[in-house]
Amino acid sequence: MDLPKFSLDAEILSQEQMAENVYRMTVHCPQIAGVAQPGTFVQMRLLGGDVLLRRPLGIAEAEREKGTLSFLYRVLGKGTAAFSRLRPGAQVNLLGPLGHGFCMDLHRPLLVGGGMGLSPLLFYARCMEKRADVLMGGRHAGEMFWTELFKPYVSKSYLATDDGSLGSKGFAVSLLPKLLEKGEYDAVIACGPEIMMERAAEMAKAAGIPCQVSLEKRMACGLGACLSCSVDASDGTRKKVCKDGPVFWAEEVFP
Amino acid sequence: MDLPKFSLDAEILSQEQMAENVYRMTVHCPQIAGVAQPGTFVQMRLLGGDVLLRRPLGIAEAEREKGTLSFLYRVLGKGTAAFSRLRPGAQVNLLGPLGHGFCMDLHRPLLVGGGMGLSPLLFYARCMEKRADVLMGGRHAGEMFWTELFKPYVSKSYLATDDGSLGSKGFAVSLLPKLLEKGEYDAVIACGPEIMMERAAEMAKAAGIPCQVSLEKRMACGLGACLSCSVDASDGTRKKVCKDGPVFWAEEVFP
Amino acid sequence: MNGGLLKTELAGISMNTPVLTASGTFGFGEEFAEFVDLSLLGGVMVKGTTRKPRRGNAGVRIAETPSGMLNCIGLENPGVDVFLQETLPRLMPYHMNVIVNISGTTVEEYGVLAEMLDVPGVAAIELNVSCPNVKDGGIVFGTDPKAAASVVKAAKKWTKKPVILKLSPNVTDIVLMAKAVEAAGADAISLINTLLGMEIDIHTWRPTLGNITGGLSGPCVKPVALRMVWQVAQNVKVPVIGMGGIASWQDAVEFFLAGASAVAVGTANFVNPHAAMDIIRGLEAYLQEKKLGSIRELVGKMDCG
Amino acid sequence: MNGGLLKTELAGISMNTPVLTASGTFGFGEEFAEFVDLSLLGGVMVKGTTRKPRRGNAGVRIAETPSGMLNCIGLENPGVDVFLQETLPRLMPYHMNVIVNISGTTVEEYGVLAEMLDVPGVAAIELNVSCPNVKDGGIVFGTDPKAAASVVKAAKKWTKKPVILKLSPNVTDIVLMAKAVEAAGADAISLINTLLGMEIDIHTWRPTLGNITGGLSGPCVKPVALRMVWQVAQNVKVPVIGMGGIASWQDAVEFFLAGASAVAVGTANFVNPHAAMDIIRGLEAYLQEKKLGSIRELVGKMDCG
Numbered sequence A, B: 001m002d003l004p005k006f007s008l009d010a011e012i013l014s015q016e017q018m019a020e021n022v023y024r025m026t027v028h029c030p031q032i033a034g035v036a037q038p039g040t041f042v043q044m045r046l047l048g049g050d051v052l053l054r055r056p057l058g059i060a061e062a063e064r065e066k067g068t069l070s071f072l073y074r075v076l077g078k079g080t081a082a083f084s085r086l087r088p089g090a091q092v093n094l095l096g097p098l099g100h101g102f103c104m105d106l107h108r109p110l111l112v113g114g115g116m117g118l119s120p121l122l123f124y125a126r127c128m129e130k131r132a133d134v135l136m137g138g139r140h141a142g143e144m145f146w147t148e149l150f151k152p153y154v155s156k157s158y159l160a161t162d163d164g165s166l167g168s169k170g171f172a173v174s175l176l177p178k179l180l181e182k183g184e185y186d187a188v189i190a191c192g193p194e195i196m197m198e199r200a201a202e203m204a205k206a207a208g209i210p211c212q213v214s215l216e217k218r219m220a221c222g223l224g225a226c227l228s229c230s231v232d233a234s235d236g237t238r239k240k241v242c243k244d245g246p247v248f249w250a251e252e253v254f255p
Numbered sequence C, D: 001m002n003g004g005l006l007k008t009e010l011a012g013i014s015m016n017t018p019v020l021t022a023s024g025t026f027g028f029g030e031e032f033a034e035f036v037d038l039s040l041l042g043g044v045m046v047k048g049t050t051r052k053p054r055r056g057n058a059g060v061r062i063a064e065t066p067s068g069m070l071n072c073i074g075l076e077n078p079g080v081d082v083f084l085q086e087t088l089p090r091l092m093p094y095h096m097n098v099i100v101n102i103s104g105t106t107v108e109e110y111g112v113l114a115e116m117l118d119v120p121g122v123a124a125i126e127l128n129v130s131c132p133n134v135k136d137g138g139i140v141f142g143t144d145p146k147a148a149a150s151v152v153k154a155a156k157k158w159t160k161k162p163v164i165l166k167l168s169p170n171v172t173d174i175v176l177m178a179k180a181v182e183a184a185g186a187d188a189i190s191l192i193n194t195l196l197g198m199e200i201d202i203h204t205w206r207p208t209l210g211n212i213t214g215g216l217s218g219p220c221v222k223p224v225a226l227r228m229v230w231q232v233a234q235n236v237k238v239p240v241i242g243m244g245g246i247a248s249w250q251d252a253v254e255f256f257l258a259g260a261s262a263v264a265v266g267t268a269n270f271v272n273p274h275a276a277m278d279i280i281r282g283l284e285a286y287l288q289e290k291k292l293g294s295i296r297e298l299v300g301k302m303d304c305g
C-alpha cells in the first residue's frame, strides 16, 4: 500500500548543528507527520534559491501529536549546504512521505546503522518502543551524538568508530556475528553505506534471520516516474528505489 | 576623473517599506560611502540566490561619517523583488561607485524628478545644502513620501501627481516654465522618465540655462566593457551610460 | 475550471487544455495522479517505449546543473509488449490522452512500433528520433533531415493515429529538420528534446554520469527552446508542441506567443509535482484577465514589428 | 602567486596563467584594471573588432535568463583603425597578451583585418565566425566547415600571428567544424561562443531584445560547452581554449580535465569583476593541494575508463 503523498511548504521550527557538517532540522508538517512510516523519506525543496531539484532525506523523527518532522542530514554539496543555512521561521517544501518503510512486524530487531544511515533507524527504534537494539558505526567520536539520540528508545546499543575514539575500533559490522550468535534477534534492519549493508545481509543470512536494507540513489521525481533511481533486482526485474524501496529485503536486491 | 571603484560585501542595516513596492535599504559600506558623488550608482548583487546579473541602483544617501549608503528602489522584477526580501544582517555585494555624477559647481539648481528618479536627486539636494529647490512628480499621493525626505535639504519643493491626489494634477514638467520664468535658477538637474527629461531639457534651453539628465539603460558590467548600455550621442559618437554617464548634459544626448 | 477557454484541438486530438507533460518526466501519468487531474492535461507523453525491454544506462543517471539537470536514463522501459498488455489497460480509468513516445533502432522498427500501438486507448504516437543517451541509432534520425523524414513515413504508413515527430535541438538548422518531417507527413512537431551536455567530478576526475554525456533540460534551456519553437512555427503549417524549461504559466505564455499550439512540462514536474496544474490555472487566469476567448488567440502572436 | 605552476604556452603565446577573458565581456581589459592584474591573465580577448565602425543593435541588448543571460550587442565597435591608432597604444602599459577578436563580412575581410593587426602589441587574433547577433554574414562561416576553413586560410595567409578560430555551438557536429579549421591551419580553437536564444515579454507581446534573438551565455551553458570541449579536444591536436559558463575555479578544472589547454572567463566578469583573479588563485591552490607541478598535468585527464 502506498501512503498518501503531500507536496507542501513547511515552516522550520529549529535547526541545530549536531557535529561537524551534521544538522538536525525540525519542521512543522502535520500532514506528513501524520502518515509517515519509519524508513520512508521526503524530497525536500529549497524555495527561491539556486537549487533546482529536490533532495531526498530520510525521516528521523515524526511526532504525530505536535505535527513535526525532524531530519538529520550531513552537508555534502550545494543542496544540503543551502538547507543548513536556513533559520527557524524560513520555509522548505516537502514532498512525502515517499517509498516504503521498514517491516514493523518484528519482535526483537537489531538495527545496524552507519553514518547518516542511522537517521531513519532512529524513527524506527522509537516506534519499536525499546524492543530494538542498535549497532552504530561512525567515523569518530565527534559523530557519536547518535548514542544520546538512541538511548531513550532502544534496549541496548553497541558502537564502533573507524578510529576507535569511541566504542570498538573498526567497522560496526565486525561486531555483528557475535551479536547474532545468541539467536536473540528476529531480523537485522540495516541502513548505511552499501558495503556495510551487504555484509550485514550476509551475516544475517548466515545467522538464519531476515534482513532489510535501505538503498540510496540519486533521485529526481521521487515518485517512480523518471527512472533516475532504478536498480537491478535479484529476480532480473528493475526496481525503483524511490517507490519500490528505499527499503528492500536484502535478497530482493543483493545477489 | 573616474572615482576609485570597489566590489565588496556590505551588511544591510535596515530595510523599510516606503510605499507600495517602494523600499529603502541602508547598508554599511564605508569605502563606497567615502567617495560616492551624487548621481553615481552601484551595481548591486544578490549573494547566493537565483539572480545572476547585478542591478543598477542610484545612491540616495551616503553618510560618510557613519559609512552608510541608502538606496530607494521600486520592486519591478525578480532582482528588485529579491532585494526587498532581504532583512537587516543579510549581505549584498556592491560594485561602485560607478559612472559620473551631477555637476556640483552650481549655485541655485532646480531639481526635477519623477518616480524613482528622485532617488539620486535626494543625495544631490543634501550636498547642495538648501541651495536647491525640487520639483517632484509621482503617480499618486501614496508615493509622495519623497516630500518628507527632501524637506530638510531643499529650500522649496513643488509637486505634481498624475491623479492630482497631492500637489498639482498632471505632469511635473508642466510647472517648469513658470518656475524658470523668474530666472532664479542656474541649471535644471533632471532624473526620471526619459520623456520627462526631454521636456525638462527643452524648457531649460528655452529659459537659457543648462540642463543635466540621468539616463537609464539595462546594464551588465557597469564598467564600460560590455556595451549593453550604449546610446547615440548628439555628436555622432556612442556613449556608455554606465561609464560616460549616467549623468549627461542634455545636449550631449538629446537631439 | 471555467470550461472551454483552454480547450483546444491538435492534430485531430481534442484536448481539455493545451498543457501536456513531456516524455520521461511524468512516467505513465499514474505516478502523478495524486497531484494532477490527468484528464485536464492535453495529454501525457509517456516514457520512451522500445520494441524490446531496455535496462537503460548503468551508473549515475542524473546531475544537477545551474538551473537545469543532466540525465542519461537511456530509455529504460519494459518494452512495447508489456506496455500494451499491462500499462495501457491500467491507464484507461484516467481518461487522459495517452501519447506514446517511441524509439527505434531502425526505420522499420518505428513502423513496427507504430502498428503495434495503433490500438484504442492510444491518442497519438510521438517519434523520439533524438534521444542523446543511447548508442544504437536514434541520434542520426534526429540530426539528418532525410533520416528523420523516413522515420515519419514508416510510422505514418503503419498507423492511423496522429504522428508527432520530436526534434532534437542539437542541430545547425532546426527549420530544415522541421520542414523535412512536415513534408514526410508528420501531423505535429514537438520540440525540444534535451541538449547534449556533460559534467566532470573534480574529486574523482571522472564524468559524473554513467554514460559520460547526458541530456540537459530545465529552465536553463528555455531561451534556446523558445527560439527554436519560434523559428519552426513560422516555417511549418503543422502545429508545434513547445517544451524545454517550462516551469510557470508565464513561461508557457512565451511559448504560445512564439507559435506553439500546445506546451509540455518536463523537468518542472520533478521540482513541483503539480506544476502542470499550476500552469493550467495560471493560463486560464491570464486569458480571463486579457479578455481572450481562447488560447488560440495567443498562438504566434508575438509582435516583432 | 607561487610563480610557475600556472605558467603555460599556447600556440606560441607564453602565458603567465591559462586563464583568459572572453571577447565582449571584458572590454579592452583596461576597464577591469582595478580588479584584475591584467598581466597575470593568459590573455585578454578584446571586444570583437570589424573593418568599419559598427553601432551594434538598437533597442534592449541584454536580458537575464535562468542562470544566464542573452545579449545582442551586435558587434558595436569603433573599427580596426581606431583600435590600432587609439586603443592598442593605450593598452601597452598593461603588459598583457592582447588577443584581437575579429569579425568579417567576407572571407577577404578576415584577411585584411589579419594583415592590419599583424603589428607589435597584438599577441594573436581570434576569428569570430559565429556572432549570432549580426545579419550580414558571420553566421554561415560558423556553421559550414568549408566556409570556416576558408576564413582560417585567409587569415593565416596575411598574418604571422597565431590564429585562433572561435567555434559556434549552434551546429550539429562540432567535431567536424573543429577538424576542418585545424586542417586549414588554425593554431588553436576556442569554444564556445553563445547559443542562440530568445525571450518574449508577456506584457507587451514583443521580444525582449532589440534583435529578437540573442546569444545565451553564463553558467546555464556550461554543460554544453564542457561536452563540446571534450569532444573537440579528443579529435584535434591544436590546443583548445575552453569557455562557456565558467564562474569558479572548480568550473575551470572541469574544462582542463575535459581537454582545454586554457580557459576564458566571460559572463562571470559581470557578476564578479575579479572572477578571473579568483579563478587563478583557486587553480593554483588546487594544483598545490593535488601536488601537481603544472596545469598541463590536468589537461585532458578525465578518466572515462
Ligand SMILES: Cc1cc2nc3c(=O)[nH]c(=O)nc-3n(C[C@H](O)[C@H](O)[C@H](O)COP(=O)(O)OP(=O)(O)OC[C@H]3O[C@@H](n4cnc5c(N)ncnc54)[C@H](O)[C@@H]3O)c2cc1C
Binding pocket: A041, A053, A054, A055, A056, A057, A058, A059, A071, A072, A073, A074, A075, A076, A077, A078, A079, A080, A081, A116, A119, A120, A215, A216, A217, A218, A219, A246, C063, C064
Ligand atoms: C532515500 C534517501 C534518503 C536519504 N536520507 C538521508 C538522510 O536522512 N540524511 C542525510 O544526510 N542524507 C540522506 N540521503 C542522502 C542525501 O539525499 C544526499 O546527501 C543529498 O541529496 C546531497 O545533496 P547535495 O546537494 O548536498 O549534494 P550534491 O552532490 O551537490 O548533489 C548533486 C545531486 O546528486 C544527488 N546526490 C548526491 N549525493 C547523494 C546521495 N548520497 N544520495 C542520493 N543522492 C545524492 C543530489 O540529490 C543531487 O541531485 C538520503 C538519500 C536517499 C536516496
Ligand SMILES: Cc1cc2nc3c(=O)[nH]c(=O)nc-3n(C[C@H](O)[C@H](O)[C@H](O)COP(=O)(O)OP(=O)(O)OC[C@H]3O[C@@H](n4cnc5c(N)ncnc54)[C@H](O)[C@@H]3O)c2cc1C
Binding pocket: B041, B053, B054, B055, B056, B057, B058, B059, B071, B072, B073, B074, B075, B076, B077, B078, B079, B080, B081, B116, B119, B120, B215, B216, B217, B218, B219, B246, D063, D064
Ligand atoms: C544608473 C541607474 C540607476 C538606477 N537607479 C535606480 C534607483 O535608484 N531606484 C530604482 O528603483 N531603480 C533604479 N534603476 C532602475 C533599476 O536598475 C531597475 O528597476 C532594476 O534593474 C530592475 O531589475 P529587476 O530584476 O527587478 O527587473 P527585471 O525586469 O526582472 O530585470 C531584468 C533585467 O533588465 C534590467 N532592467 C529592467 N528594468 C530596468 C530599468 N528600468 N533600468 C535598468 N535596467 C533595467 C535589469 O537590471 C535586469 O538586467 C536605475 C537604473 C540605472 C541604469
Ligand SMILES: Cc1cc2nc3c(=O)[nH]c(=O)nc-3n(C[C@H](O)[C@H](O)[C@H](O)COP(=O)(O)O)c2cc1C
Binding pocket: A220, A226, C022, C023, C024, C025, C047, C048, C049, C071, C073, C075, C101, C128, C131, C166, C192, C193, C194, C216, C217, C218, C219, C221, C243, C244, C245, C246, C264, C265, C266, C267, C268
Ligand atoms: C529524466 C528525463 C527523461 C527523459 N526521457 C525522454 C524520453 O524517454 N523520450 C523523449 O522523447 N524525451 C525524453 N526526455 C526529454 C523531455 O521529454 C523534454 O523534451 C526535455 O526534458 C525538455 O523539456 P524540460 O526542459 O521541460 O524538461 C527526458 C527528459 C528527462 C529530464
Ligand SMILES: Cc1cc2nc3c(=O)[nH]c(=O)nc-3n(C[C@H](O)[C@H](O)[C@H](O)COP(=O)(O)O)c2cc1C
Binding pocket: B220, B226, D022, D023, D024, D025, D047, D048, D049, D071, D073, D075, D101, D128, D131, D166, D192, D193, D194, D216, D217, D218, D219, D221, D243, D244, D245, D246, D264, D265, D266, D267, D268
Ligand atoms: C555581452 C557579450 C558580448 C560578447 N561579444 C562577443 C564578441 O564580440 N566576439 C566573440 O567572439 N564573442 C563574444 N561573446 C561571447 C563570449 O566571448 C563567450 O564566448 C560566451 O559568452 C560564452 O562564455 P561565458 O558563458 O563565460 O560568457 C560575447 C558574450 C557576451 C555575454
Ligand code: FES
Binding pocket: A218, A219, A220, A221, A222, A223, A224, A225, A226, A227, A228, A229, A230, A240, A241, A242, A243
Ligand atoms: S526518482 Fe524518479 S523514479 Fe525514482
Ligand code: FES
Binding pocket: B218, B219, B220, B221, B222, B223, B224, B225, B226, B227, B228, B229, B230, B240, B241, B242, B243
Ligand atoms: S553596462 Fe557594460 S558597458 Fe555599460
